[in-house]
Amino acid sequence: MNQSPAGIESARSGESILATNKVLRNTYSLLALTLAFSALTAMLSANAPILNPWIFLIAALGMLFVTHLLANSAWGLLAVFGFTGFIGYAVGPIISIYMATPGGSDIVVAALSGTAFIFFGLSGWVLTTRRDFSFLQGFVAAGALVLLAAIVISLIWPMPVLQLAISAAFMLFSSAMILWQTSDIVNGGERNYILATVSLYLSIYNLFMSLIHLLTAFTGDE
Numbered sequence: 001m002n003q004s005p006a007g008i009e010s011a012r013s014g015e016s017i018l019a020t021n022k023v024l025r026n027t028y029s030l031l032a033l034t035l036a037f038s039a040l041t042a043m044l045s046a047n048a049p050i051l052n053p054w055i056f057l058i059a060a061l062g063m064l065f066v067t068h069l070l071a072n073s074a075w076g077l078l079a080v081f082g083f084t085g086f087i088g089y090a091v092g093p094i095i096s097i098y099m100a101t102p103g104g105s106d107i108v109v110a111a112l113s114g115t116a117f118i119f120f121g122l123s124g125w126v127l128t129t130r131r132d133f134s135f136l137q138g139f140v141a142a143g144a145l146v147l148l149a150a151i152v153i154s155l156i157w158p159m160p161v162l163q164l165a166i167s168a169a170f171m172l173f174s175s176a177m178i179l180w181q182t183s184d185i186v187n188g189g190e191r192n193y194i195l196a197t198v199s200l201y202l203s204i205y206n207l208f209m210s211l212i213h214l215l216t217a218f219t220g221d222e
Contacts, residue, residue: 023185024127026193030080031200037081038088038201045092053155056090067198076194084201091209098212103219111211119204122175126182133183136176143173164217167210174203174210 063086067079098104126133150166181199184190 019191020186020188023191023193023196027185027196027200030077030193030197034080034084034197034201035204038084038091041085041088042092042095045089046096048089048093050093050097051090057151057155059086060090064198064202068195071192071194071198080194080198083198087201087205091205098216107212107215107219110215111208114211115204115208118175118207119178119200122178123182126179126186130186131183132187133176133179134187134189136180136183140173140176140180143169143176147173160217163213167213170206170210171214174206177203 060083063079063083067076067083070076070079095108098108125131147166147169150162150169154162154166177199181190181196181203185196190196
């Protein structure tokens with residue numbers, strides 16, 4: 001017996017919901033694992049020398065490109081752990097220096113708390129309302145290019161005011177990324193949980209580092 005159009009539409013809707021829930025579950029599970037792995041590599045590299053900013057930028061962009069290239073294969077998981085592990089390794093010595101300075105541990109804790117509050121607040125808002133933030137895609141794409149150019153300029157001509165402006169811009173950019181990426185998953189636009197994980201991971205990383213820089217500047221410890 002042939003199914004009615006309403007029945008077919010209902011079945012498709014059910015399949016779409018199941019697919020969305022699967023992507024959400026896989027994304028947040030992988031995100032938790034990569035954050036834990038980053039924390040581990042950060043602890044292991046606490047006493048290592050700080051990486052040259054140019055080496056860090058080139059290596060991070062290269063590994064990010066490879067992760068996107070392999071996202072649809074089994075190697076994608078290895079690539080995402082390699083990328084996030086590298087980020088953790090690079091951050092470890094920086095966090096260690098902050099923790100060793102007076103008031104530095106308070107700044108790190110405040111940055112962690114602020115990052116968690118922003119991430120869970122924005123993600124929870126999208127997951128609850130299921131609002132469509134696809135209109136942010138253009139802003140995210142343009143913002144990524146502008147921020148990359150600003151980072152390169154700051155490496156060539158280091159200026160405290162520019163670095164603070166970049167940190168503030170990264171907070172806005174990362175917040176937009178969280179809204180857009182979560183919305184993209186919820187509304188069926190993103191079906192690759194590896195790409196979704198990398199996007200959210202980078203947003204969390206940028207939020208955390210930006211908050212550290214801003215809090216350090218505002219407390220006069222920099």
